[in-house]
Amino acid sequence: MVYGYDVNKSIYTALGNAGVKTVDSMEQCGDVDYVVLALPTGGGESTQVLSELGTNSVVIDTTTMSLAELEQVLSIVRNRGGFRYITARLEGGPRQAESGSLVMFIGGDEQLYRQSEEFLRQLGTPIYIGTHEQAALLKLISTSIIIANTMILAELSPIMKDVGLDTNTLVKALSMSGGADSAQLRTRLPWILSGNYPESFSIDLAKYVVDETIKHSMSKGRSLPIMNMIDKILEIARNEGKGKGGDFSEAAEILKK
Template sequence: MKIGIIGLGRMGRGIAKNLVNKGYDVEGYDVDPTSYKILSNLKSFKPLNSISESKDSDFILLLLPTGKEVIEALKELVNYKGIIIDMTTMGYDELNDVINFINNNGLNYISAKIERGPSDAEAGRLIFYVGGRKDLVDKSDKLFKDMGEYIYLGSNENANIIKLISTLLLTANTVLLAEVSQIADKLRIDKDLLVKALSMGGADSIQLRSRFPMMINNSYKEIFSVKLSKYVAEKTLEYINDYGVTYSPLLKYVSDILKLSDALGIGNKDIAEISEFYKKINSS
């Protein structure tokens, strides 16, 4: 089976490595040629010169920055007969534009919004929020299972909004942990023991166990940047407002912290670096 991947950033490269290791023929395209150099030693991977060259694939995966880039990619995939799986996080208006384009051009399209990071992509441990035509999802079942786990949520819109909400909740938890991390150095307790103690009680969370140690040890991994998280927060608030919910002060506060951190150049690796924003504020 041949898989085309459009967008070979951290997640796209991780998925490519996983699928090659599981016996798929994988080809991919990215506007940044350095992505090809990173994957140059990956057997059964073919770099492409254009998006349209991926039309010979059975499935095409889209991992692009925004819905705008998705539309541009779809224009090059008109008349494609395989299944397009869109993993791009986007806002309400962007998704509507994409769905209108899909319907007008008769493309086989489903949404699969990603949870977890690049290391999970490479290991085949991703979680997907999936929406769209059920018959297309059923045909994609084996591919999804080779990439991780998935839950079918009905419509493309459902998959997209659940992803946005999930990411914003994750980010809100991280922002709170970043505030709390400021007192870690002042406590006379081993840092590993601090994490263990907090994770044993009601404060336990995935972010506590994964991102809090980064904060208190000042050691950050490349996972999910502040810039990308800011984009997701803005799109989530747009969705919420479209549903008639106009008062959400905590989510607005989280969005503002992301904007300020990004403006200061903080968080190129991961949102855990928001703790550096608080350090800067508290030291000024």
């Protein structure tokens, strides 16, 4: 039996249609083998949920959080004792989640990972990275690359229109060139060219990731001038109400100006 709990009850119909038994509280789930956390605003929510959970289940935490927030979460895991906790940072979007094709950066005890691998493979493709911190940092790096790649495409999108090709032909040609190809070119560039931004990865979350990446780099005495510029673009876009209910790539509208 798969149980589902969310503070947003509007999604319960969809969960029920997918065969998930919805509950009004986590306590109603009872003693389960695995608990998968996917929380919206970082480590603060993870620490709250962990404080309410029993310690028998394997906890797989997919929540995006900073390294400082991760340390707070791990502190609770260590202090309570008995928790079997796996960091799982997800690569992909809603469509990959629905199809079970997410890539997962896994951190934590390797033996626990091996014991949980069969379950994890029902969610996507797990890759064991090493420590919790290594998996979390790699996720920040990966998402920062996605954001930077998208901003380059956004900046160049007016020139791409100057070529005079339809979107499908343009994307096909660039993707076949090898060096220009990327997942963002094939997915987000059509959104940018059409000005239609479906709900995927909010600008608030994108800016959070960039901020945390910059913060980590500064803690090591290194600067990230390009990421700082992107951070400012995201801030301007957010202040103008872009990407709230859709995708951070709507920041392209700022660059188009």
